[in-house]
């Protein structure tokens with residue numbers, strides 16, 4: 001009698017990160033090499049074959065600090081391809097340092113329909129005395145096969161926590177609980193059981209940019225150049241004049257909730273490129289009412305980031321500029337982030 005395999009089909013896209021790393025000893029958590037491929041990662045969780053039929057693709061094997069536009073596009077194309085191929089779920093293995101940038105980019109550029117897209121990484125390399133990667137990968141696949149994961153946008157499974165990729169933020173440079181942000185935690189695990197706290201919904205402010213026309217026939221994407229500036233005491237505004245020659249836009253991490261020294265405000269607000277006012281603080285938001293002279297619209301190039309931190313503001317501004325949006329339309333997109 002022939003048996004029909006009815007297990008969900010999952011596609012793994014492996015990109016590297018600590019989850020794919022080997023260190024020189026079991027206590028060494030830096031200076032590792034990215035030597036673990038998708039096949040070896042899956043070999044560490046043999047029980048997964050009872051839950052899903054898995055195919056994999058090695059997109060690259062790098063530290064996430066080295067993810068550039070070409071790799072970002074390769075991840076985007078890998079996800080698009082897996083969606084076209086009708087997989088039931090997609091899991092992307094990725095380094096944690098820039099995980100939130102990739103998940104935010106994918107959330108805003110891919111409409112996943114009913115197919116869960118789940119990112120996963122680890123804080124310890126595979127050679128650690130107790131690596132977290134295998135369990136994190138196992139749980140990410142559990143999320144990808146769970147019907148309750150549909151309609152929630154891009155998800156992240158790390159350290160027994162399911163989060164939205166949109167709100168994700170690495171809040172600690174080390175430690176298993178490195179993704180300790182307050183907003184955007186959707187659920188947890190008990191063993192391999194996925195438990196959501198909420199019914200499916202997408203985070204407020206998700207955009208849906210169709211970038212397919214902007215990808216060249218050679219498969220390249222040239223995103224506009226946006227620099228992030230970090231506000232601090234004794235800021236030398238001459239730096240802005242120098243940088244402004246090279247950019248299509250700026251994001252400024254303001255000192256508080258939109259506050260900057262007067263001289264810096266005046267400098268930024270007289271530039272011909274858009275400037276998004278974001279924040280150094282991990283939590284809280286910048287409403288448009290906190291922008292300099294917003295009532296009179298005197299400074300027409302300044303935009304409030306809402307809840308978005310500088311990295312995410314950079315990506316949203318890049319996508320808006322890629323689509324040649326006016327400053328007013330960019331401001332609208334940012335205001336959707338907090339309903340402002």
Ligand SMILES: NC(=O)C[C@H](N)C(=O)O
Nearest residue numbers: 017018063064095096097
């Ligand atoms: N835990 C990690 O994955 C950190 C690593 N440096 C990366 O982002 O690739």
